[in-house]
Amino acid sequence: MTPLGAASAAPIGRLTEIGEIDRFLARVSIGFAGLLLEGAPGIGKTRLWRHALTLAERRGFLTLVARPAVADRTFEFGGLTDLFRDVPEEAFAGLPRLQREALEITLLREDANDGRVGRPVAELIDERVIAAAVLSLLRMLARTTPLVVAVDDLQWLDQRSARLLSFVARRLERDHVGILVTIRVGDAGADGGGDSADLVVQGLDPDLLTHLHIGPMSVAALHEVIRERTGLAVHRPTLLRINEVSGGNPFYAIQLANAFAAAGERSLAGEALPVPHDLDVLVGGRLDAVTPGAQAMLLYLAALPRPTVPSLARVVEDPGRLDAQLDEAVNAGIVEAHGATVHFSHPLLGTIHYRRALPARRREVHGRIAQATMDRELRAFHLALAAAGPEERIAAELDLAAMEARARGARDLAVELLEHALAATPSEEMAAIRRRTVAVADAAFEAGDAERAQELLERVRSSLEAGPARAEVLLRLGVIAQTEDFDRSVELLRAADQEAGDDLRLRARILTELARFPTWLVLGIDEVERVARSAVDLAERVGDRDTLAHSLALLAGVIVRTGRGVPHDLMARAVALEEIGGSIRVDEDGGPSIVYAEMLADGDEPDAARALLARLCERARSEGDPAVSYPLFVLANVEFDMGHWDRAEEAALQALETATLAGREATEVLALSALAFVRGGLGAVDEARELGERALALANRIGRGGRAPRAALGLLELSVGDAEAAWQWLEPAVARILPLGLGQPATQVTDGAEALAALGRLDEAERLVDATESNARRLGTQWTIAMALRAKAAVAAEQGDLTGAESLLVGAVSIGRSGQRPLELARSLLALGSVRRRLHRKREAADALADALAIFERLPAPVWADRARREAGRIGGRGGRSVADASEPLSATEREIVGLVRVGRTNREIADALHLSPRTVEWNLTRIYRKLGVRSRTELAARDVLWKP
16 A cells, blocks of 8 residues: 555565565465564665565455554554554444444544544544554555565564564454564664564564564675665675675675775776775774773784684784683673684674775785795785885795696686785786786686676787797687677687687687577677587597587587487597596586586487586586586576476576676676576466566676577567567567578467467468477477477468367377476477367366366476466366366365474475475465465364365
8 A cells, every 4th residue: 555666676696585575475365374574674675575565465355554663662653653543534434333433533634533522532542442443444454465564674663663563464364364564683773672573573473473584695796786776896805705794785795895996996906995985983982982902902813824823823912812802802892702603793894994004004914924934825815914115026926826726726716816916016027927817817717707808808918029939828818708799709719719829729619609599699690500510620620629629519519400310420539539638628618527417408318418417517617617617507498498497597597696606797697597497387487477577687688698598588478478579579579580591499489379369460470480490300309309299280270270279289299208398398288288278178187277277386486387277277067087176176286285394394394204305395386275265374273174085
């Protein structure tokens, strides 16, 4: 009822929390539920709370909203007044007169004095009467549509309102009402409001309350938040430092990002960070309360990585006073100690204290730390921070430390050390400066900071004459451009080839990069094949094993995508060479292993693809390779296709995290699209649409990657039966795909054909069917043939050829039953059941629909399952096997779940015991509640239902 003006976009980086909100609203639609969002100030509770209300209002729920402030604690019934502010007068008319008059006086409504002549005011404001009135009014409001009562910052709700909310919450367990509240923790200003929060929370049945702690944001999520709120493109090392200092708090992170932008200069790791004055005052005030000796100790604590009491004792000037100084800092709330481990209570305190120290004092502290450590990397790092100016000796030591860091996969640390080495190089050593600049660029690109790498390489490029040395730089710039600008990449790589001259080894590397997939859109497939064969020839001639492995894989990819089958001999040799070389590239269109994994995934060997992808992901993680985001995305797609949607979601989330953190926006688009597929399949339609639209907006901004989000959005709209919206999403992707003529699997084309058939645009649909069937037959992969048959059947059915459509769908189902793509099989079964119903073959139609429904529910795919039920409902008379609905007895799986609920098992324990996913358990519980007419686990446990057949 209360419009919040909230943005429709989902909060960034909070997919798990949004999933809980979806489940909360689903529970409200069948009964009472509570959701408590708890977290520190600035962590994002209110944004999630507002998003929950937006989703509730979209679903047609009523919302009553209160947002008390600290000053409202003393205003009796202030929260209640806010909650009912927008409830119309006619809603009060249904209350008994005594309750109505008491509530109107309490709420200070304009007509509060009408019609109460002679009634004592004390009787009207009796809290029991008010409580009864509030309970009656909420029940009346929830009678027609679900209702959400929402309070932000519950700890500041006045005591009278809190008591009333607690009273009614205990009595609404069979009503369609949700209680949605936020509670601030870790804030001294909220301490006095704990009684109000406790009153309300204690009034809720623990079985019906979800307690959700809102923790720190991931680095990737902070990056998106900063980009959205400030428009700043934060440099990766800076982002990592902002995350560390802010503790993952988005409010602090935004303030720090703005301070960095205002400072207008780069800050090397370990150097003082800019902190806004307001934030310094807000957070750092307590630092002034401790003695100078404790402040001196705290500077060492701020400068040490992973500090412990023993490491502090080795470097502080007065180790005999260390324990007393630590106690003083702990008592002041500045420091927390756990055994030998000690750290600031919030990282921002350490940053503020370090920044307040004079530069000379900071250098002195780092010098003492460097003298006290035997670790090469740590010593070099602190020597750099202790130096007053450039010094080649220190730069050389930093080079060695960076080599060690890169060798063990510590890519971010390697960048930091190399940046310090570059800064420590004397200005007259031009050759050393160029060498170290390229080294920083290589390390930055490996760590995912393409922007920094490009900036450094352009600087070197401008200082070089044409020739092999500049060709090396152009090659690197061409590789970086592959992630964003295909035309620019081709231009740079061709220039590099021209300047490489007689350096055949260098030319082989350049031509290999020129044969990668992004250039196909510029050069055309025939030219790419010629380039790939030239790269193979040159790599063979010079004996460059690594380049030969990559060029062989790229040539194999061309052969596959032009419909000539998988050249297993080329791939076997390429993978073997890559393994021998020890360096495996896993980014998009990377090395032989990831290319082969994609070939398997696109073919009919998903198990082999999944196993290979799991190994590639594990290896990339162990090496700290930010390109792990790409095999994670491919793995998410494979798991989705195989029906393992929990695993798919986990892989997609990890892909999104690593891609966003590394600044790999093209892979970020793919990861968001994979999440949209999963969330849409699981029935979270609004969230899936938001994810898909977010992915598409990013794809449009970077100029690539739009086909994946369009595929997700098209499938989503088909699932809800909106063929027109599906085609609007799919049409641009189809227009982009068909001219390529690459013979690769393209679900956008088959789904587009189905959408056009449903719209009656049969000529257009037939053209797409012809293209997709031709591609499928040429590729020879069974699942693409099955999809083509289903699309062709959709056209035939709309043309009135139901017998032909049935024959095509029988073929699609037959192929699907032998494969491992359950959603595709179930879609074909659903289409087959529909066609057979139209042919008046009721029994066979019901059998096909029952099979489809069983698969949809097992996934679970609730939106598709509802479509199967609706289709089954159109079958008149007696059919074949019954399609389950709310009136049926419990299934065997549902009875097992009920039995485990009755002995107190949690959803996770039930999932483990029955070898199901937790989401599948939740989906089954929702069906069980509906079938049995219960609202909670407590009621379910009390029901004797296991005897039902």
